[in-house]
Amino acid sequence: MLKKRVIARIDIKNEFVIKGIHLEGLRKVGNPNDMAKFYYDEGIDEIFFMDAVAAYYDRNSLGGIISKATKSVFVPITVGGGIRTINDIRKALASGADKVAINTQAVRTPEIINKAAKIFGSQCIVASVQAKKIAHDKWGAYIDNGREPAGLDVIQWAIKLEQLGAGEIMVTSIDQEGTKKGYDVALCNLLANSVSLPVIASGGAGSPQDISNLCSNSGVDAVAIASILHYNLSSISAIKSKLHSEGFNIRL
Template identity: 50%
Template sequence: MNRRLIARLDVKMEHVIKGVHLEGWRKVGDPKARAKLYYEQGADELLYMDVVASLYGRNNLSGIVRAVATEVFIPITVGGGIRSLDAVKEMLAVGADKVAINTAATLHPDILRAISDTYGSQATVLSIEAKKLPNGGWEAMTDNGRNHSGRDAVAWAVEGQKLGAGELLITSIDQDGTGRGMDAALIAAIAAEVDIPVISSGGVGSPKHVVDMFRNPDVSAVAVARDLHSGKYTLGDFRGACLQAGIAMRRVDAGLAA
């Protein structure tokens, strides 16, 4: 099975932003233009996260997703502030293929079952923002890493699968935005306990970091943000390194999404 490269776009109002440890954000681009650029570079999927949705009580990306979906023909996942079936319906109606649920699921786990039963497990992504604990393990955080859920990240991933999630998005808060590499131990601990695809996010600083993560056969996808937004690397650079390392990837013509 081909592994996937996902372009992650964290959005605040009308801007793509990037921070470190899910805070200290700075503006790095336009969410529509960036989506088109990463599509042309060969992204397998796009991931939009509304990072201030919890402050306003709803996701504000519907207009952006509607516009992007007319020009970008790869799966789009949308997360942040999605707390009801009506919100899911709205996002899927404007062109999203999947929704990522974090805070709402920790408060009302049955929402995962409701989404899965209504729209299918393939559209249901459990987003876990994990932070290392001093005595070992990781806690699942909520509200873009601001608040504690009290849930063990690995146990919550297992429960999420049982509730109907068809995919897991695991973001390492400790590694996010650092460029120091991904939290391989976190991803391995979760991937070993579930049978659904696992997306690793947080910490990519070079193509080698992506290759290293894909050495784990249980990792389905890697989400990249910082180095794409800065222009340090393109998705072609990451894909080329993976192919050279013998990792099964979708082959993309240079400069044109296949």
């Protein structure tokens, strides 16, 4: 059976791994290549590198880090942040990434998703959606790493992204991100039920229990975790054992 994936999300600024709260107040926590290799050795299912400030500063600079990572990390690698053109995607893939995640540019010019899916295949286009709760069971999409409202309803936008040809959707709850207080389960559940694409949940995991809560109460296909690993609050094996012992299909 297909397994639920546990993905290490590594946010990067100026070649350092950083972590904030609600995507703000960023702190340096380590070296991206060392951390990726460590998580790979510990049994992570995928690595997600995000240039945390690229969209804001209109740049894209993870090529060297990706290139180095692919020499020692033999699980899928996704790169996001500041992907604006077909050429940016080509460069990210050429540096060794398997997938690219696109948020801001998809909001500005949704056709990039369609165009990229046609050229590179849907399997390497992850639509990244940043969501902030605006009312009961209603979330607004944000761009520029959580700074600017996109003026779109998250669920409607995700449905549109599927139609445009995205291969997966990663949803980050800005409200929960960095808080270590658990995922926005209602958001993840509604989103996973609204699209037929694989959904990756991101933002809020502080304990193995948070991850198991999410998996029990939503149909997400993958969970992205950051603080819990970066701050050594738990280990990949502890998280996976817990999920496995609760009956979820997990790669051990």
